[in-house]
Amino acid sequence: MNSQSLFKQHFNYSAVSSSEAHGRVNLIGEHTDYNKGFVLPTLIEQKIEVSLSPRLDSKIVGISEEFGEKTVLSDSNTDGTWIDFVRGALYYMAKEGQLIKGLNIAVVSSIPTGSGLSSSAALEIAILRALCQMVGHELSSTKIAKIGQLIEHHFIGTFCGIMDQMSSSKSKFGQVLFLDCENLNTEIVPIFEDYTFIIIHSGSTRKLSEGLYNERKRETEIASKSLNISSLRHAEISDLNIIKDPKIFRRARHVITENVRVLKAVQFLKDNNAQAFGNLMNESHISMDKDYEISSPELNHIVKTAQSNGALGARLTGAGFGGCTVVLSSNTRRDDIIKKILEHCPKSYLVTNIGQNIAPSKNE
Ligand code: ADP
Ligand code: MG
Secondary structure, three states: OOHHHHHHHHHOOOOOEEEEEEEEEEOOOOOOHHHOOEEOEEEEEEEEEEEEEEEOOOEEEEEEOOOEEEEEEOOOOOOOOOHHHHHHHHHHHHHOOOOOOEEEEEEEEOOOOOOOOOHHHHHHHHHHHHHHHHHOOOOOHHHHHHHHHHHHHHHHOOOOOOHHHHHHHHOOOOEEEEEEOOOOOEEEEEOOOOEEEEEEEOOOOOOHHHOHHHHHHHHHHHHHHHOOOOOHHHOOHHHHHHOOOHHHHHHHHHHHHHHHHHHHHHHHHHOOOHHHHHHHHHHHHHHHHHHOOOOOHHHHHHHHHHHOOOOOEEEEEOOOOOOEEEEEEEOOOHHHHHHHHHHHOOOOEEEEEEOOOOOOOOOO
16 A cells, blocks of 8 residues: 555545655665764665645644554654654754645555665655655755654654665665765765676664664764764774773774775775775774674574575664665575575575665565
8 A cells, every 4th residue: 555545545635745765775884873983774665655735734644555554733743653763754844834734644665674675764855855855845855864863862762874775865766876975975975787786685673763872872972972073983093992891992993994884885886896895894894893783693693604605795784673685696596595585594585686677575
């Protein structure tokens, strides 16, 4: 079902405005965005669609195919449910001079949630796009991304960087977005020709607002404070000797080495050097497992299985603590690698394949 049909079914009339936004997979550059570093995401075919109409009273009435019904007063306090995303969007639209009293909204999604594919950012961007369309207000894609991040910080409680929102708001299909999270400069890099990025879900999920993500962010803030710099973006490995706490040292080492890996990965992408790109993915996974401690036995098992069955590289993707892996394979090895992973990792499933000339793998 699409969001218009869900809206009509639930509210008994047609929505005035509809929009959508895609999820993303980050190819490399994890937990670097809130440290003002580099990331390399690309869109996935899975997306969130919203349809909405204004109300005359000051209620928000929401229906999400996945998260159910919810009715609240638009100026009431956050309650930890998905309707907080709508509350936040209305709050920031009002700051833009667009006061929207109440809203009926229907949400339909094909993005697995809590899986590192950024359903939350897609939801923010889709709602903001639909609201702008509804009231005839123009916002740039960067401004929409920034508002999405503010919603996440102040209405959800996840102190995320800007990658997910920028990716969902700015990227186009088949493009890789090289994003500098300090100045928001972007460069579009084409994806490999004869290789596929395979996205495999580990079968376990997590909720970012539950705290582990924010804990990692605090740890890196402690590291940059000890080094007397504004963010780890400006640190080098040789600076780390003065950090005495071994855990903080390891967290900082991940961020610093990961930034270097992203810069190399961009070059390897441009050079069509998938082998070297894959090696960086493998190194990135080790760093996330050992230094940043955001992997899980299931994620490690998928990564190992991929590597021992001919993948060029494999790593967890997204915030970690469950969720998805991204595996790089030649187009010829792809189907066999997928088969081996699904056979050996019982809870895992294929989310999508990304590459040039690849037909969508998911039935929508
Ligand atoms: P991720 O962004 O990696 O998927 P998060 O923990 O950041 O994971 O966000 C997941 C949250 O986003 C969900 O708990 C829910 O509040 C919201 N969300 C995602 N998809 C939907 C949907 N289809 N309907 C309503 N809320 C959604
Ligand atoms: Mg999220």
